[in-house]
Amino acid sequence: MLFSFRTVARLLILLLSPVLLACENNTVEPAYYGALEGVVLDGGNNNVPLANVVITTSPATTSFTTNNQGKFSLPNLVVGKYTLSVRKTDYKTESVNVQVDEGRVTPVTVILEKASGTNRRPNAPSEPSPANGATDQPVRLTLKWRVTDPDKNDSLRSSVILYESNSFDQQQVLNNSRDTAVTVDLKYNKQYIWQVTVYDKAGEMVRGDVWRFQTSALPENRYLYVRNMGGNTDIYSSDNIGGNLIRLTTSAFVETAPQLSPTRDRVAYTSNATGRYQLYTMNRDGSDQRQISPGMIPVEGYGNYGIGYHWSPDGSQLVYASYDKLWRINRDGTGLLQIATAPVGRNFRECDWALQGNRIIVQTVGANIYEAEFYTMSADGSNQVKVVDNLPGRLDSPSFSIIGDRILYSRDVDGYENANGRQLNAHIFSQKLDGSGLVDLSPTSMGSVNQGKPAGTNDLFPRYSPDGSKVIFVNMNNDNLAPPEIWIMDVDGKNRAKLFANATLPDWQ
Structure with missing residues (x-):
């Protein structure tokens, strides 16, 4: 059979149509x-x-x-x-x-066309402060420089970029401003690079030299505490007079209960950033913040809002309370292990871990915060012994002495109990583990030796100092309206002295 050319062409079109349609969505428009x-x-x-x-x-x-x-x-x-x-x-x-x-x-x-008048480019910025190559600079620093222009009446503006020497992340700390100074917040022990660009009113610009400076080393602050500023609860460190103050956390959530590790390299704390109080660690300058507790096992329970945990004596682990369970976890968040279960109807709360005997002391409470008891146990949760039974008034904050032969705690000696957990007259007590040698460190009056606890206040959250010669604690009005204060005193309750205003939950290492 013979086919005309036109017939063959029509057949080819019919045969190729599915292929052409299949390829239709993959066409790419060429660039011209x-x-x-x-x-x-x-x-x-x-x-x-x-x-x-x-x-x-x-x-x-x-x-x-x-x-x-x-x-x-x-x-x-x-x-x-x-x-x-x-x-x-x-x-x-x-x-x-x-x-x-x-x-x-x-x-x-x-x-x-020529511009009206003859505009000349600004001179390069000069006279940097700090001087190029300066060292030991504070972490809150005002950068300054001088700008000049050959045209005497020209208006000059400056922009400033700043970045760490080991980073390419530039910060624009000043942008097109008439100012010749800008204050910046920096990190300790870092080298910074900064550069100023100057513009005149005609848009001419000149970039200055690259200048460098080094911030001071991180201070060996021995005190950690919590402070509420403007409704925001954060963690701070300082020396014993509040100097070298460093704000370690800055989020809009609650960060609380800081503790420096025995190896002095990490700070543990808790935060409710996830909606529940979780356990975190960070560097001593506040960097490298990491959650280490699993999300479903928070640091919470009856009266436990992130305060129920403590470092192991060697700094390799932490123990923490989550409702009726007591957990042990490695400092990197691995190795989670349940070591104890609270008595029926009770939750674990505050705790401490002593080097001597490798023992833990922990508080248990009922649904009513006034139903409190203290137990000691081995680090694996065995050998549980009740050392303080339920007493009238609120009972809180057990901690060991340096050699583990005595414990500190607070108790409302007025025996006041109400649903909100308010205390009227909490004193700090010291006693041996067998209950003997009880000493009240918070008498209302101590004669001429630095008067004792003021009436209408509570002494709370006691801990021994690192050398065992002092007790650090919190004093606050019993109406809970005035800001708390951190104090120290001798182990017999004498020589009370205020350390920090508007501060609570102290740690001293």
Whole structure:
């Protein structure tokens, strides 16, 4: 059978149609290119060609500079509309709209007019403070510099970038400002690099030299505590007079109960950032904050809002209370192990872990916070012994002495009990583990030796000092309205002295 050419063509189209349709969604529109070539002339000087004129485009491609004949060339431009910005010192900046067409070179001629008056570029910024190469700088530092301009009445503005020497993350700490100083918050023991760019009112700019400085070493602050500022609860460290104050946490959530590890390299604390109080650690400067407790096992329970935990004596683990379970966990968040279960109807709460005998003391409470008892146990949860039974009034904060032969705690001697857990007259007590040798460290009056606990206040959260010669604690009004204060006293309750105002839950290492 013979077919005409037209018939064969129709058959081929029918056969190829499915293939063509299958490929239809994968087509890619090709890019088309053209080019620009131009010249820039001096309109006030008989159209003499201008060299070193800067040409930039929008949409952005790259920048070009005219040669000695005032010419420029922009090859391989995607077809479309562009705006050219043509700029040279002492001349008015011109904007030119052009159309780039496929396969052809579009010619452009630009005439620049002299700016009114002769503007000169600003001088480079000078006289940096701190001086270039300075060391031992504070972490809250005011950067200063001097700006000048050959045009005496010119208005100058500055922008400043700052970054750590080992980082490429620049901070724009000042932007197009008349100021010649800016205050920045920095990190300890870091080298910083900063650079100032100066602009005049005509838009001319000059970048200054790159300057460097080094911040001071992290201070060996021995005190950690919690402070509420403007409704925000955060963790701070300082020396014994509140100097070298460092704010370690800055979130909008509650960070509380800080404890420095026995190895002095990490700070443990708790936070409710996840909606429940979890256990975290961080570096002593507040960096590298890490959650180590699993989300479903928080540091919570009856009256336990993130305060029920403690470091092991060697700093490798922590023990913490979560409702009726007591857990042990490695400092990196691994090795979670339940070591004890509270009596029926009770939860674990505050605890301590002593080096001597490798023992733990822990508080258990009922649904009523006043139903409190203290138990000692081995580090694996065995050998549980009740050392303080339920007493009238609220009973809190058990901790060991340095050699583990005595314990500290607080108790409301007025025996007051109400549903909100309020205390009227909490004293600090010391006793031996067998209950003997009971000493009240908070008598209301102690004669002429630095008066004892003021009436109408509570002494709370006691801990021994690192050398065992002092007790650090919190004193606050029993109406819970005035800010708490951190105090110290001798182990017999004498020589009370205030350390920090508006501070609570202290740790002293």
